[in-house]
Amino acid sequence: MSPERAARPGGRSARVRAAVRAATLAELAEKGYQGLTVEAVAERSAVHKTTVYRRWGGVEGLIADALELASGEPWPVPDTGDLTGDLRALAREVVRGFTDPETGPIARAFVSAAVQDPAAARALHAFLAARHEQSAPVVRRAVARGELPADTDAAEVVRTAVAPLYYRLFVSGEPVDTATADRAADAAAAAARAGVLRAPAEPGGHTPAG
Amino acid sequence: MSPERAARPGGRSARVRAAVRAATLAELAEKGYQGLTVEAVAERSAVHKTTVYRRWGGVEGLIADALELASGEPWPVPDTGDLTGDLRALAREVVRGFTDPETGPIARAFVSAAVQDPAAARALHAFLAARHEQSAPVVRRAVARGELPADTDAAEVVRTAVAPLYYRLFVSGEPVDTATADRAADAAAAAARAGVLRAPAEPGGHTPAG
The missing domain is CATH 1.10.357.10 (Tetracycline Repressor, domain 2)
Structure with missing residues (x-):
């Protein structure tokens, strides 16, 4: 996914969200909360930084969204x-x-x-x-x-x-x-x-x- | 206590420690951990900033010292x-x-x-x-x-x-x-x-x- 496509609003929204969330989890696994940056998530997800800021606000929003997606997951x-x-x-x-x-x-x-x-x-x-x-x-x-x-x-x-x-x-x-x-x-x-x-x-x- | 006297090492050490600890607790009560700064503790305790940095290292050291003193306190x-x-x-x-x-x-x-x-x-x-x-x-x-x-x-x-x-x-x-x-x-x-x-x-x- 190129940054340009990912940044486009609308139909690709869910895919962008999934990519950003996966990148957030990978960054958290590697660097922890205090090492989490919007820049690194943007680069890893290939979603433009300004898109991440606009839709997620910042690292707090990234964390909150990742957790919200996790709440809905099936749990044994x-x-x-x-x-x-x-x-x-x-x-x-x-x-x-x-x-x-x-x-x-x-x-x-x-x-x-x-x-x-x-x-x-x-x-x-x-x-x-x-x-x-x-x-x-x-x-x-x-x-x-x-x-x-x-x-x-x-x-x-x-x-x-x-x-x-x-x-x-x-x-x-x-x-x-x-x-x-x-x-x-x-x-x-x-x-x-x-x-x-x-x-x-x-x-x-x-x-x-x- | 003037900053100059407080900053002098030696016999006043315990009093300086008590003053810095009291200031740390007061700052924590008002601003929480994320609002704690060495500058504010120094100003509040009238202990020179460089002394606080030298003896406590930073906010983490201030917190650790305040807790260490609390451990020794009588507890009902x-x-x-x-x-x-x-x-x-x-x-x-x-x-x-x-x-x-x-x-x-x-x-x-x-x-x-x-x-x-x-x-x-x-x-x-x-x-x-x-x-x-x-x-x-x-x-x-x-x-x-x-x-x-x-x-x-x-x-x-x-x-x-x-x-x-x-x-x-x-x-x-x-x-x-x-x-x-x-x-x-x-x-x-x-x-x-x-x-x-x-x-x-x-x-x-x-x-x-x-």
Whole structure:
């Protein structure tokens, strides 16, 4: 794709977006968030720099767009037959995403960007809200199997299973591996079974009986 | 304190350090990590800019030093009589630290700095390792009361109690309050009671019987 064609608005829009996004991910993998520049993304995607600035605004917009596209991607929701197995699979997937030599630098760059920039933060928040929602069947199936109270807060179970991994990676700087993933998952499963991860009662909420 | 006196090395070293640290915290509270400059800290502390550069290197060094001083500060370890009460108090203290209008911006700036800069990250990691260690008596007392298995991993219980709060604050961008603190604490207590937060067995470790 030549810069001239890519820069033309209209029908080629989706292809331009895909090229810019691929270039953004490749640059993030190589250089991280702090090394990301519009110039490098433009050169790598063969999309003209002024087009990138006009459509994406800057590096924050590039990050936000890459994350938005990622939110819509299919994501394997585990179904191992029990809650602990499913949560371990979810937690291991998070560890894999951050430690894999290919995806790790990109995933870390997204979180770094979110800490530094409000647009990237909004994109990460939307991405994770989608992931929490996509993971909810794990909890709903456990409820259906009678493993958990019916009013268990699915998103909170997922947060509890993954939070210790993010805490180690981005706050305390401690290592993560399969064992830390399993321990975080087991803790979330134990808490959910103990009934402490239920949906909070709504203040003044209506009951079905009115 | 005049810049000339402050800049003199030797006996006034501790006072200069305290003044620079106070100025760093005040600047962080007002402007956050991304707004922190050596110039503003120098002006605010009445310590000469070249002294600040020479002794602290730059903003990363200022952050790291402020955190190092904070690690040594006394910290109230709760003793409510049971594990859930103690962990709730710890988790509420974390929420308070990040949401208080005075300390919140500083605490958030420390985490932001750590995500962006290796020196700040090392300082935050040391700070939190000290906090995990300082909080361990909460778990040891629960073991002594018979609430928890003897080989419970104290630091892991503390991590589990605070991780969902950091996850909300710095990753998923969801709100934190007393209720979220209590829920995170209750989850950690339930997981610890269920015996899933024990110290991992050391591979090839010795048993007392040899």
